[in-house]
Amino acid sequence: MTVVLGALAAAASLVAGGGMGLLDGLVYDLSLAVTDRRPGARDEPVAVIALDRDSLDSDELAALPRVFLSPVWAKIVDGLAAADASAIGFDIIFNYSANRFPGSEGQYDRDFLTALARAKARIVLARSARSYPAPPFVASVFDPRTDAGKAEPGAIGYAELTPDSDGVFRHAASRVETADGKTLPTFAAALLDRAKGPEMPERLLLAPRRPLEAMPAYRLIDVLRCLDRDPAAIRQVFAGKLVLIGTTLPEEDRKRSPDRFMSPPVSREANIGGCRLDRLGASDPEGGTSPGMFVHAAAIEAVLNGNLVRPVPPVGRAIAAATMAIGGALLGFSLAPLWGTLGIVALVALCLAAAPVLLGFGLWFPAVLPAAAAIAAIAVAYVVRFVIEDRRRRRVQHAFGHYLAPAIVDQLLDSETPLRLGGEEREVTIMFADLSGFTALSGKVGPTELMAVTNFYLAIIVEAVEATGGYVDKFIGDAVMGIWGAPAPDPDHAASAARAALAAVAAVTRAKEEADSQDRPGYSVKIGLNSGRAVVGNVGAEKRYNYTAVGETVNIAARLESVPGDYGCRIVVGPATAAAIRDRFVLNELDWVKVKGKEEPLAVYELVAATGAADAATLAYPAHYNAALERYRAGDFAEAETSWRRDVTHPYLVGASPPLVMAERAATLHADPPAAWDGVYVKTTK
Numbered sequence: 054m055t056v057v058l059g060a061l062a063a064a065a066s067l068v069a070g071g072g073m074g075l076l077d078g079l080v081y082d083l084s085l086a087v088t089d090r091r092p093g094a095r096d097e098p099v100a101v102i103a104l105d106r107d108s109l110d111s112d113e114l115a116a117l118p119r120v121f122l123s124p125v126w127a128k129i130v131d132g133l134a135a136a137d138a139s140a141i142g143f144d145i146i147f148n149y150s151a152n153r154f155p156g157s158e159g160q161y162d163r164d165f166l167t168a169l170a171r172a173k174a175r176i177v178l179a180r181s182a183r184s185y186p187a188p189p190f191v192a193s194v195f196d197p198r199t200d201a202g203k204a205e206p207g208a209i210g211y212a213e214l215t216p217d218s219d220g221v222f223r224h225a226a227s228r229v230e231t232a233d234g235k236t237l238p239t240f241a242a243a244l245l246d247r248a249k250g251p252e253m254p255e256r257l258l259l260a261p262r263r264p265l266e267a268m269p270a271y272r273l274i275d276v277l278r279c280l281d282r283d284p285a286a287i288r289q290v291f292a293g294k295l296v297l298i299g300t301t302l303p304e305e306d307r308k309r310s311p312d313r314f315m316s317p318p319v320s321r322e323a324n325i326g327g328c329r330l331d332r333l334g335a336s337d338p339e340g341g342t343s344p345g346m347f348v349h350a351a352a353i354e355a356v357l358n359g360n361l362v363r364p365v366p367p368v369g370r371a372i373a374a375a376t377m378a379i380g381g382a383l384l385g386f387s388l389a390p391l392w393g394t395l396g397i398v399a400l401v402a403l404c405l406a407a408a409p410v411l412l413g414f415g416l417w418f419p420a421v422l423p424a425a426a427a428i429a430a431i432a433v434a435y436v437v438r439f440v441i442e443d444r445r446r447r448r449v450q451h452a453f454g455h456y457l458a459p460a461i462v463d464q465l466l467d468s469e470t471p472l473r474l475g476g477e478e479r480e481v482t483i484m485f486a487d488l489s490g491f492t493a494l495s496g497k498v499g500p501t502e503l504m505a506v507t508n509f510y511l512a513i514i515v516e517a518v519e520a521t522g523g524y525v526d527k528f529i530g531d532a533v534m535g536i537w538g539a540p541a542p543d544p545d546h547a548a549s550a551a552r553a554a555l556a557a558v559a560a561v562t563r564a565k566e567e568a569d570s571q572d573r574p575g576y577s578v579k580i581g582l583n584s585g586r587a588v589v590g591n592v593g594a595e596k597r598y599n600y601t602a603v604g605e606t607v608n609i610a611a612r613l614e615s616v617p618g619d620y621g622c623r624i625v626v627g628p629a630t631a632a633a634i635r636d637r638f639v640l641n642e643l644d645w646v647k648v649k650g651k652e653e654p655l656a657v658y659e660l661v662a663a664t665g666a667a668d669a670a671t672l673a674y675p676a677h678y679n680a681a682l683e684r685y686r687a688g689d690f691a692e693a694e695t696s697w698r699r700d701v702t703h704p705y706l707v708g709a710s711p712p713l714v715m716a717e718r719a720a721t722l723h724a725d726p727p728a729a730w731d732g733v734y735v736k737t738t739k
Contacts, residue, residue, distance in 0.1 A: 055379055055382040055383060055386065055430075055434075056379070058378045058379065058381075058382045058426075058429075058430045058433060058434075059375035059376070059378045059379040059382070059430075060375065061378070064371075067367055067370075067371050072217075072218070073217045073218070073219075073223060073224075073419075074218055074219070074421070075218065075219045076421040077419045077420070077421045077422075078217055078218075078219045078221055078223065079219075080405060080408055080419075080420055080421055081223070081311065081408070081417060082221065082223075082311045082312075082313055082314050083314055084408040084409035084412055085260060085261065085311055085312065085314070085315070085409075085412070086312075086314035086315050087409045088409045088410075088412065088413065089262040089263065090409075090412060090413030091260055091262055091360045091362065091412060091413065091415070092359060092360060092361065092362070092413070092414070092415040093355075093358040093359030093360040093361065094358045094359060094360075095262065095358070096357070096358055097268060097269055097294075097354075098293075098294060098295060098353075098354060098357040098358065099268055099269070099294060099295050099296075099297065099350045099353050099354045099357070100268070100269040100270070100271070100290065100291055100294045100295075100296050100297075101268065101269065101270040101271070101296070101297050101298075101299075101346060101347065101350055102129065102270075102271055102272075102273055102276050102296060102297070102298045103270050103271065103272055103273060103299070103300070103301040103333060103336070103344075104119075104145075104273050104298070104299065104300045104301065104302070105272055105273070105300075105301045105302065105333070105336065106302060107272055107274065108272050108273040108274040111274040113274060113277065113278075114273075114274065120149055120151055121151050121154075121161070123151055123161065123162040123164065123165035123166075124164055124165065125273070125277065126143070126165045126168070126298075127164035127165040127167070127168040128168075128277060128280060129273070129276065129277070129280075129298065130165070130168040130169060130171075130172050130176070131168050131171070131172075132276070132280040132284065132287055133172075133287070133291055133296055134168075134171065134172040134175065135284065135287075135288070136284070136287045136288040136290075136291045136292050137288065137291075137292045137293065138175065138291045138292070138293070138294055138295070138296045139175065139247075139248040139249070139250075139293055139294060139295050140175045140176075140177065140244045140245075140247040140248035140295045140296070141172065141175055141176050141177070141296050141298065142176075142177040142178075142179070142210070142240060142243075142244045142247075142295070142296070142297045142298065142349070143176075143177070143178050143179060143298050143299070144179050144212060144240065144297055144298065144299030144300075144306075144345065144346040144349060145179060145298065145299055145300070146178075146179050146180060146181060146184045146185070146186060146212070147178060147186045147187055147190045148184045148185060148186060148187055149187055150162050150187040150188075150189045150190065152189060162189060162190075166189055166190065166192075166193040167193075169190065169193040169194050170193045170194070173193065173194040173195075173196055173208055174196070174247065175247050175248070176194050176208050176247070177208055177209070177210045177240060177243045177244045177247055178190060178191075178194060178208055178209055178210070179210060179211075179212035179240050180205075180209050180210070180211060180212065181211070181212060181213045182213060182231065182232070186209065191206060191209065194206055194208035194209070195208075196208075204235045204236075204237065205235075205237060207238075207243065207246065207247070208243070208247070209237075209243070210237075210238055210239055210240035210241070210242070210243030210244065211229045211231075211237045211238065211239050211240060212239070212240040212345075212349065213229075214308065214345060214348055214349075216308075216309070220309055221309045221310065221311060221313070222259075222308045222309065222310050222311075222345075222348050223258060223259050223310075223311045224256055224257065224258055224259065225239065225241055225253075225256075225257045225259065225348065225349070225351075225352035226239055226242075226255065226256055226257070227239060227241075227242040227252070227253040227254060227255050227256075227257070228242065228255070239253075240349050241253060241349045241352040241353050241356075244295055244297075244349075244353055245295075245353060245356055245357075248295045250295070250353075250356065250357050251356050251357065251359075253352070253356050254356070254361065257352050257355060257356065257361070258362050258363070258364070258417060259310070259311055259348070259351050259352060259355060260311070260355065260360060260362040260412060260417075261310075261311065261312050261315075261351050261354075261355075262360070263312070263315065263318070264312045264315045264316070264317060264318050264335065264343075265310055265312050265343045265347035265348065265350070265351050266301075266317070266318055266333070266334065266335050266336060266343055266344070266347055267318035267334075268347070268350060268351070268354060269290070269294075269332060270301070270332060270333040270347075271290070271330050271331070271332065271333065272331065272333065273298075275328070275329060275330050275331060276330070278328060278329075279325075279326075279328035279329075279330055282326075282327050282328045283325075283326040283327035283328045285326055286325040286326030286327065286328050286330065289325055289326065290325060290330055295353055295357070297346050297349060297350050297353075298346075299344065299345075299346035300344065300346070301333070301336040301344045301346070302336075303336060303337040303340060305344075306344060306345040306346070307337070307340065307342035307343070307344065307345070308342055308343055308344070308345045308348050309341065309342055309343075310342070310343045310347070310348055310351070312343065313341055317334065317335035317338040318334045318335055319334040319335075320332065320333055320334040321334075361415060362412060362415050362416065362417050363415060363416060363417065364416070364417045364418075364419065365411070365416050365417065365418045365419070369418075370418075370419060370422070370423075373404075373418070373420075373423045374422055374423045374426045375426075376423070377400065377404055377423035377424065377426050377427040377430075378423075378426040378427060378429070378430040379430070380400050380427055380430075381397055381400065381426065381427035381428060381429070381430030381431040381434070382430040382431065382433070382434045383434075384396040384397055384400070384431050384434070385430065385431035385432070385433070385434025385435050385437075385438065386434045386437075386438065390435065393431055393435070397427060397428060397431045400427050401424045401427055401428065404420050404423050404424045404427065405420050405424060407420060408420045476588045476589050476590015476591060476592070476603075477588065477589060477590060478586055478587070478588050478589075479538055479539050479586065479587065479588075479589050480538055480546070480584070480585070480586055481536055481537060481538035481539050481546055481584070481585075481586075481587050481589060481602055481606065482536070482537045482538060482546045482547045482549070482550040482582060482583070482584040482630060483534070483535070483536055483582070483583055483584075483587065483602060483606055483607050483610035483611075484518070484523070484533075484534070484535040484536075484537075484550050484553065484554060484580060484581070484582050484610065485532060485533070485534055485580070485581045485610050485611050485613070485614035486514050486532060486533045486535070486554070486557060486578055486579070486580045486581075486614070487531065487532040487578065487579045487580075487614050487615070488507065488510050488511070488531040488532070488561075488576040488577075488578055489576060489577040489578060489579055489618070490575075490576050490577065491507065491530070491531040491576070494506070494574050494576070497574065498574055502574070506574050506575070506576070507531055507576075509564070510561060510564065510575070510576045510578070511528065511531075511533060513557060513560045513561055513564060514533045514535075514557045514561070514578065515533065516560075517553045517554075517556040517557035517560065518533070518535040518553050518557075520553070520556070521537070521549040521550070521552050521553040521556075522537065522541060522543050522549055523535045523536060523537045523549060523550065523553055524536045524537070524539065524540060524541070526600075526601050526602065527599070527601065531576075532614065534601075535550070535553070536589070536601075536602050537549045537550045537553075538589075539589035539602060540589070540600065546584070547582075547584045547629075547630045547633035547634050548633070548634050548637060548638075550582050550584075550630070551582065551626070551630070551634050551638050551660055551663075552663070554580045554582060554624045554660060555624070555660065555662065555663065557578060557580065558578060558580065558623045558624060561576065561577060561578040562577070562623075565577055577623070578623065579614060579615070579617040579618055579623060580614070580617065580623060580624045580625070581610050581611070581612070581613025581614035581615070581616060581617070581624075581625050581626075581627075582610065582613065582624065582625070582626040582627065582630045582660070583606055583607075583609045583610035583613055583626070583627035583629065583630055584606065584627065584629040584630040584633055585604075585605070585606035585609075585627075585629050586604065586606060587602040587603065587604040587605075587606040587607055588602065588603050588604050589601070589602045606629075608650070609627055609648065609651070609655070610627070612648035612649060612650070612651070612736070613625050613626070613627060613648070613657065615736070615738065616643075616646060616648075616657055616736070619714070619734075619736065620643050620644070620659070620711045620714050620715070621703075621706065621708070621709030621710045621711055621713060621714045622643070622659045622703075622706065622710070622711050623706075624659065624660040625643065625657050625658065625659060625660070626640070626657070626658050626659075626660050627655060627657065627658075628655055628656050628657075628658070630658075631656075631658040636664075637663065637664055637665075638660060638661075638662065638663055638664055639660075639661040639662045639663070639664055639667050639671055639672060639674070639675065640658045640659065640660060640661065640675065641658060641659040641661055641674060641675040641678050641679070641711070642656055642657075642658050642659075642675070642678075642679060642682065643657050643658060643659050643711055643715075644656075644657060644682070644715070644734050645657075645686075645731075645732055645733045645734065646733070646734050646735075646736060647733050647734070647735045647736065648736050649736050649737065649738060654733040659711060661674065661675070661704065661705070662704075667704075668704075670702070670704050671704040671705075674701070674702075674703070674704050677696075677700050677701045677702075678697075678701050678711065678712060680696060680700070681693045681696035681697045681700065681701060681712070681715070682715070684696060685715065685719055685732065686732035688726075688730050690719040690720070690722045690723035690726070691719075691723050693715070693716075693719040694716045694719035694720050694723065697712040697713070697715050697716035697719065698712070698713075698716045718734075
């Protein structure tokens with residue numbers, strides 16, 4: 054199962070590919086904010102000139118609509134060219150020429166167009182899918198030596214960017230394919246080409262060390278003023294740099310970029326030479342976005358510095374996913390849920406921590422799928438464990454149900470409390486049921502047949518006990534000890550035991566009659582019941598427990614088991630049991646008996662039948678018997694004998710029966726009267 058989960062995770066990794074989904078994007082952006090370790094240099098080869106609100110509101114520019122800023126752009130281009138900037142990119146689409154404005158005589162943009170023409174080897178103008186520079190601007194940057202036969206001049210770059218699925222702009226491409234089938238260089242790739250820099254990768258993953266707007270950025274108005282006051286300062290700042298020019302207004306061309314979790318940069322005042330060139334901070338610190346121009350700038354800077362981060366190859370991702378799934382499965386199969394949860398948290402944390410570490414080696418590790426594989430694997434492992442353990446539990450429960458009462462097994466399985474010796478005192482009814490004739494039968498049949506016959510009859514008694522909610526405590530050779538009222542509570546435990554005893558006697562009697570008719574061996578049964586308080590719980594040694602009941606109630610029940618044989622009946626109950634059930638069962642007081650080991654005699658009763666199932670003769674039987682019993686206890690043995698023989702007929706038994714047994718006993722006492730008579734029958738054996 055562990056290997057299967059690993060294989061499934063590896064396959065899922067290969068199917069998912071290296072795309073940047075919502076969660077992977079979140080982890081990636083957080084990883085960028087955690088560490089600034091990246092491959093490549095830490096130079097600042099790119100600078101930005103920002104058309105910001107301060108510039109537009111300045112005295113020099115406030116009166117000019119942006120479409121009429123071409124003189125300004127001409128001055129900027131000439132100044133940057135003179136300062137030896139390596140390339141100049143306008144992230145502004147000049148799709149309208151002021152030469153068309155009435156009164157301009159077609160010459161308003163002349164200076165800008167002339168400046169573009171002079172610097173066309175280092176100029177790149179932006180375009181989009183729907184907006185293209187006006188023809189005068191295209192003509193000014195067209196170079197017949199290098200652009201002839203091309204789909205577009207090399208000075209035109211496609212400036213539109215495509216976000217990842219979560220709306221964050223993390224990737225930049227070197228070329229795009231337009232709707233009309235053209236393959237065009239992107240704005241960043243065209244600028245790198247103009248600057249004679251390294252070739253841009255086909256698909257670049259941005260991994261900035263710092264916020265995008267932390268790269269050198271200056272106000273347009275400050276640059277213009279500096280060109281007038283100290284052109285040397287412009288050379289000092291922009292020489293050799295690739296310069297992007299565009300808007301940083303909060304309401305225009307904003308992008309969510311991968312630096313979103315980094316602290317926004319702040320402005321830094323700077324005086325260079327004879328002019329002020331402050332480095333700008335975040336243009337919209339509260340907005341959580343960056344100007345699109347800075348995304349292009351970040352792509353260019355990454356290529357120039359060699360800060361190239363690539364996704365981990367598919368094989369590596371598959372191995373990581375498989376390893377994490379196997380690790381999660383092993384935790385699930387080997388640890389308890391609490392420790393497994395802690396383990397999986399640590400494993401997932403380790404997996405996620407690998408992402409920022411690998412960035413320092415130029416690798417992006419999509420950690421979400423491997424982490425999810427570990428979590429899914431441990432969940433599957435626990436489900437499998439639950440199914441297996443539930444099946445095992447049921448098997449053990451079924452197996453132990455043959456040795457213990459189902460209630461005990463359920464209690465052991467459900468309880469979190471450790472087992473201990475000891476118990477509690479409860480009101481219970483105890484039954485001892487003994488198969489009559491075991492000794493005689495053992496001498497007639499072989500051990501295998503003897504065991505089979507004995508088990509058959511014991512099963513009849515067990516079925517009667519458990520059918521009434523009783524607990525089979527133990528087998529004592531050919532006898533069964535049963536308990537009602539523990540371990541499962543039963544407020545009517547005496548009646549439940551009485552019903553079980555009657556059912557057992559009836560079933561055993563039927564089985565014995567059938568066996569006799571087929572000349573097969575069989576048993577009859579004798580049962581003693583007694584109710585009262587007993588201690589129920591675990592007895593034994595520290596390493597071997599037995600759930601049972603102990604106490605006087607149990608001892609008396611054990612003694613009563615042999616009493617039916619002395620009176621020719623099948624079921625004898627003690628006085629407490631008789632008191633609890635006399636309103637629902639036919640009871641016949643047999644005698645006063647002093648059982649072995651007890652000084653005080655107790656009244657014992659024959660359980661005859663349930664009242665609702667008794668006929669008239671059965672209901673009359675106790676009264677007739679007790680009339681004779683009164684004469685017997687009074688010492689009138691002759692009258693008692695006569696009454697038992699003449700007036701009392703046992704409703705069920707043929708042969709030996711309580712009336713006949715007592716009649717014989719009365720005759721013996723009449724022939725040899727005792728010196729002192731208390732009406733008590735003393736048992737000399739158990």
